[in-house]
Structures are given as structure tokens and as C-alpha cells.
Amino acid sequence: MLRTAQLIVAVSLAVALAASEEIPLSERHSSYQDMSAETRAMQDHDAENPGMLWVLDGEALWQTKAGKAAIACAGCHGDAETSMKGVAARYPAYDARRGTAIDLAGRINVCRTDHQQSPELARESRDLLALTALVARQSHGLPIDSDEARLRPFIDAGRAIFTARQGQLDLACAHCHDANRGKKLAGITLSQGHPTGYPLYRLEWQTLGSLQRRLRNCLIGMRAEPYAYGAPEYIALEAYLMWRARGMPLESPAVRP
Amino acid sequence: MSATDDGKKMTRREVLKITGALALGGTAAPAAVSPAAATPAEMQAAVASVVGDVKVTQGRVKLDIPPLVENGNTVPCTVTVESPMTAADHVRAIHVFAERNPQPYVISATLGPRTGRASISVRMRLRDSQTVLAIAQMSDGSFWSDRINVIVTTGACLEDVL
């Protein structure tokens, strides 16, 4: 696996697409707006949004003692509604102690290992998704607040991956989500590829999934080798996507087709 | 060659590649073995198991499904039946069938005067574009129905690698 520094060098050498194709800030919108009225209603009404089942699971886990420290999240953080408000809107964040960027799921796992003294939860496991959904829910409707100053190298690395061709089809993320955004191809309207809804309930998956799972799906579509969950490439992409969507409101748990 | 030239010149070829990626089910992994659709005989047998040899009349039932479905794995479906829902005159049952799923049955609901209004909603799976049929049985023993052709843009259920 690449170290972060190597990653930055490697990707900045890659062929990049024109930066001029980046979406003007005023033209950005969530793919929520491209969804059918029925799918939007599913997202809008808590009682009909299956993603809320994970938020409920998260609430129960938040109160459950875990690890050698036998302490619950609530034991240190109190009420999630107050202590976690706005937190998800600034992730990935720079972790000074580790000297690197860390995403929300990674941050939760740090609390698991360092503060609860319990094993990490696996990426995409129900429990980690549930805790992430609970924390993300507390930023519902709040604008994305990217810590540009400290995340700059990661945002740049993410942009380099986003604009570099990769995989057997020799496509870049930007080909679909910048250059051809809004076009209807093969019956699908290509979105701008914003991270505003994650973790979210995808009808295709019939379950809740992380942004990394979504990116994995895109990479498979490009016939490229997906990165391992938690890899620095994903964190860099997440940092870039959040910066690209800065100011847009978070929608988690969103619903997508 | 500048990056901008690259971006412009490639566009047409890229669009073809993107279309290919998406048409192949692009964002999903290769499909596992897919089960066959129910045969017309199986569909007939399923309907007969509910109505016997009583005639089914078109009407009084309204089946609501979005005409163009975004994902066949989760399709919102509402069935509403015109009925006063009194002890003397009510809907006894609502059945939904999908003719090209591996099995035609979707749901069979039992209602009565205490149900108040004969309207139910569920989310269902549709393997493919197909006709969905709703049949209601009234307290007088008569059967009424509605059917809709649904267009599914993405295949359902079968794209996961296990």
C-alpha cells in the first residue's frame, strides 16, 4: 500500500484532465435533484427512509459499553445530538497526532482502539456504518466545511486521481462527473458526483453503504482495480470530493437509485 | 499537447466509452446466474389460486407505480380500491402479481371493515420491465383488477457477487 507522500508524487505525475472543466460553484447540485419524486420522498420522510434503520442501530451502539475500557461512546461524548453536531461536515479531517488525513469511519475506529480499547470495526460492517450514519445524521442540512488549509496536499492528491485516466477503459472520474455531467447516457443521467449523502441507502444495494463503496462501484465500472477499503487513495478522493462540494448541505442518510 | 486539447479532442470517444461502461451495468460487478422468469402458465396458476374460476372485472382497483422505475430492486407500489369499507360492503383481500419475476406472487393482504380504507403501499422487486397486476376481492365475492406496464431501467436483484 502506498504511503501518503508517495501517493502525492505518483498521482501528480499522472496525465491530468483540464482543470478548466471543473464545475463552477454556482452550477453545483446534488444528484438528489435528478431523482424521481418517489425516490426523493423516500429520502425526505424519516419514517420511509430505510437509512434511518441504521441511525437507530447507531443510537443503540452509541450507548453500549465496549472494549477493555468498558465505556460507551456516550460515556465520553454524552448526547450525540449536541456533541456530534457539524462533525461529519468537516471530515475527512487532518489528524495532527497521526500527521495524516482521516475520514469519519476511520476517526470512529480510532476511538474504538485508543479510547475503548476494542478491536477496529471492519469497513462496511453494519456496526461501523450504523455509528457513521448516526454521527453523519447530526450534520443533516449543514454545509460542508472543508479544512482547506490543512488538507491541501490531500485535496490536491484527490484531484489528481479524479482527473487521471485509469483502468481498461482509460477513463477518468472527471470524464463522467465533470465533462459529461447532466448528460443522459444509456438511460442514466450522469451526476456531478458529490459526496453529500453518505453513508446512504442505495436501492441497488438494498442496504446502507459508504462513499468508499460507491467509489469502488465507479472504479469497477471503469474496469480499474478498486483500492482496499481505507486506502490513502480513497481518503484523498474523499477530501477532494468534500472540498469540491464545499458549502453544499449534507443529506445523510440519503437515498439513491 | 495541452491538457485542454486532450480534454476536448477526446470527448466523442469518451462518450462512447462511458456509454459502454454504463450499458454493461458499468457500476456493478458481473451478474451471478440469473433465475428464469415465471412462465405464463405459472402466472395463470397463481391468479387461479386466488380467484378460482370467478370472472375478474377490470375496474375499482387503482395500481400506482412510477411509469419509469429507477431501480428494479426497490419499486414503490400502492394499491387503492374503491370501497365504503363497511361491515356490509368491504374489500376482503388485495393481491399483487408480477408476471416476469421468478415467482409471480408479490403480496397478499387481508382487509376488513376495521381497515377503514382499502389502500396499501409496499416496495417490491421487479426483475425486468413487465406487467404488474393487482386483484381485489370484495365482500360480495366479486373480483376486480388493474394492471400496469412498468419500464425498469436497471436490472434487479442479480448483480451482486456473493
Place this chain on the structure above:
Amino acid sequence: MARALINAPARARRGSVIEIKTLISHIMETGFRYTQTGQAVPRDIVTDFTATYNGEEVFRARLYPAIAANPFISFHTLATESGTIELKWTGDNGFSATEQVRITVE
């Protein structure tokens, strides 16, 4: 126990019709799928849903594999008296879940 979300009015006028919306965590494995090595994945679904109002059944449904994962079921009932509406899901492999909501009828 499986997580469920119920949406029902806490208060209603006597004789009015109320809507009850329910969601429950369940994979609804169809039994029609195969792994890449060709092994059938056994069926694991919710098969039955029942709603009782102060002990009397007001709605019932039989579900099939064509019901999407995390089943959503919405139905109506007549607000007759104050009390408890109980919702019960049962299914394959001994699956069983029960939820109750209180309603005040005036």
C-alpha cells in the same frame, strides 16, 4: 431484535381513518440467487405481517421474495378507541419481531 420504524399518529378523532407506515430491517434473501461457484443461497424472508388493535386483527399480509429488502408496509385502520396497536413480523429461520404504538382517540 430487528430494528423497526413505525409512523402512526399519537392522537386521532374517533371514527377517522389513520395511516400506519412501517419499516423493518431484513435482508429478504429471495432464495433465487446463486453464488459465483453455483451454490443456491437459501431463502430468508419475512413471510407474514399482522396488525392488531387492542387485540383485534385489523390488517394482515403474506409477503413473498418479491418484497424489497427492509420491507416497507403501509396500511390504514379506523381509529375506534384509545389503546395499543401491535405490529408483528414473522419469517424464515424463526424470525419474529413485535412493535407497539399507543394511540389516544378522542
